[in-house]
Amino acid sequence: MPSSSTLPRVAVIGAGSSGIAGAKALHEHGIPFDCFEKSDQVGGNWVFGNRNGMSSAYRTLHINTSRERMEYSDFPMPKDFPDFPHHTHIAKYFTDYADHFGFRDRIRFGTGVEHAARRDDGIWDVRLDTGETLEYDAVIVANGHHWDPRWPEPPFPGTFSGREMHAHHYKGPEEFAGKRVVILGMGNSAMDLAVDASYVADETYLAARRGAWVLPKYLGGKPIDQPNRHGLLARMLGHGAVPFKIRAHFLQKTLEEAVGRMEDYGLPKPDHNVGEAHPTVSGRILDRLAHGTITPKPNIAELRGDRVAFADGSEVEADVVVYCTGYKVTFPFFDEDFISAPDNDLPLFRRVFHPDLPDVFFLALLQPLGATMPLAEAQGQWVAEYLRGDYALPPRADLLEDIRVERDKMFKRYVRSKRHTMQIDFDQYMWQLGRERARGAERARRQGFRPPVPARAASAVAA
Numbered sequence: 001m002p003s004s005s006t007l008p009r010v011a012v013i014g015a016g017s018s019g020i021a022g023a024k025a026l027h028e029h030g031i032p033f034d035c036f037e038k039s040d041q042v043g044g045n046w047v048f049g050n051r052n053g054m055s056s057a058y059r060t061l062h063i064n065t066s067r068e069r070m071e072y073s074d075f076p077m078p079k080d081f082p083d084f085p086h087h088t089h090i091a092k093y094f095t096d097y098a099d100h101f102g103f104r105d106r107i108r109f110g111t112g113v114e115h116a117a118r119r120d121d122g123i124w125d126v127r128l129d130t131g132e133t134l135e136y137d138a139v140i141v142a143n144g145h146h147w148d149p150r151w152p153e154p155p156f157p158g159t160f161s162g163r164e165m166h167a168h169h170y171k172g173p174e175e176f177a178g179k180r181v182v183i184l185g186m187g188n189s190a191m192d193l194a195v196d197a198s199y200v201a202d203e204t205y206l207a208a209r210r211g212a213w214v215l216p217k218y219l220g221g222k223p224i225d226q227p228n229r230h231g232l233l234a235r236m237l238g239h240g241a242v243p244f245k246i247r248a249h250f251l252q253k254t255l256e257e258a259v260g261r262m263e264d265y266g267l268p269k270p271d272h273n274v275g276e277a278h279p280t281v282s283g284r285i286l287d288r289l290a291h292g293t294i295t296p297k298p299n300i301a302e303l304r305g306d307r308v309a310f311a312d313g314s315e316v317e318a319d320v321v322v323y324c325t326g327y328k329v330t331f332p333f334f335d336e337d338f339i340s341a342p343d344n345d346l347p348l349f350r351r352v353f354h355p356d357l358p359d360v361f362f363l364a365l366l367q368p369l370g371a372t373m374p375l376a377e378a379q380g381q382w383v384a385e386y387l388r389g390d391y392a393l394p395p396r397a398d399l400l401e402d403i404r405v406e407r408d409k410m411f412k413r414y415v416r417s418k419r420h421t422m423q424i425d426f427d428q429y430m431w432q433l434g435r436e437r438a439r440g441a442e443r444a445r446r447q448g449f450r451p452p453v454p455a456r457a458a459s460a461v462a463a
Helices: 016-029 088-103 188-200 231-235 244-259 285-292 373-388 396-415 426-447 455-462
Strands: 010-013 034-037 105-111 113-118 124-130 134-135 138-141 159-160 164-168 179-184 205-206 296-299 300-305 306-309 315-317 320-323 361-362 368-370 423-425
Touching: 010 016, 010 113, 010 134, 016 034, 016 138, 105 188, 124 138, 138 373, 159 188, 159 244, 179 188, 179 315, 188 285, 205 306, 231 244, 373 426, 396 423, 423 426
Parallel strands: 010 034, 010 138, 034 105, 138 361, 159 300, 164 320, 179 205, 179 320, 205 296, 368 423
Antiparallel strands: 113 124, 124 134, 300 306, 306 315
8 A cells, every 4th residue: 555655745725625525535535635725714605704705695694505405424414404404504513614623724825826837847836825835646626616706798788886796795685775776687596685685685686697497495395405305406416227217208298397487486497408407496486576676687687876777677676686697717827828617617527637637627517407515525535545546447438439429428418608608417427427437446356456656756757
């Protein structure tokens, strides 16, 4: 078995839900690493008011995937947590996870990575905001992709005399009290913010750029995403034994029977089938629409001082416009011509391995129909297996073909948008990843279980 002194030394960027999963995998495999976190605690996006300034959490935030779907495989969430926990539950869960597995001392809190560059000899120079520059053999990127707001592209014509804000900066419903609020979007954040506003605002308008299927949190008395026979969404998103179109047809019919058509609530008719776009999950939005506390509107057409005009020719007075228009995938520590994701698109082997760089890995850089935490956990274990020599990549031609096939299927299935550049099905991805790890273990066995030679060691020998 390789010793820690002969294994690659790794820098992990970020200690959010994916970074701590990767750190835990490295820790239990005996791989030397440092994890760098700008904040003073773990949890990333789930820490309300996070000191690193990157969290998109708001005071009323609850998860929209169920507790059992979100938890790590070897660290169940407490059974006294609700089915859909509050962000405070989730933040505590991540803190307990780091403490339980004993790797907290490997995280450098209050320390950000300003720049990471790979030298010609394969060594990574990682410059910290403390002024230090440290050398590593590999880098794990876990900086998240829900922190750099993407505003409407192009901006709407006209000017607005009130407050324009992105959902990223929303903190709580008190911001809407006594206001006339226009919320643009049909994703999960838009639904949450519209519901919040509907209880305190004078008027709440929900503007849609396109239609979306709104899934309730419960069907048949069970969370819709639970991986058992009661979870209808889980059954639709199985590992692929049943063709996708059949699974999607089943859920769409079930959904229409349970909640009706989206048009029944004044929302635009979706221009796609269920499962062809990232799902919007809300247990309250349809109720608030039915009660008339939220008024649906089409897309914004123009901003006119203290008024907002819509595509149907109507207009309303408004004090606040909130853009729930998603996020940009950004790596501020990489030079843009080195690694970037133009239009949120970065091709990777199974969403982890870079096709041209054997020593940089990405955790949870995907958009699942389900939660990211178990996915990051499996990816972290996969990377650790590779760094120990227990997994070997397929030949380069096969790797590139795998990327091409995966992307072709994704773009064929999902609505074309910057939101659907890294979409995966939770259960199908986990099933396929398990098979690939098994194939890679057999390749590693034939090759003699050789871990990658640390670049620092190779450089020292050459010198």
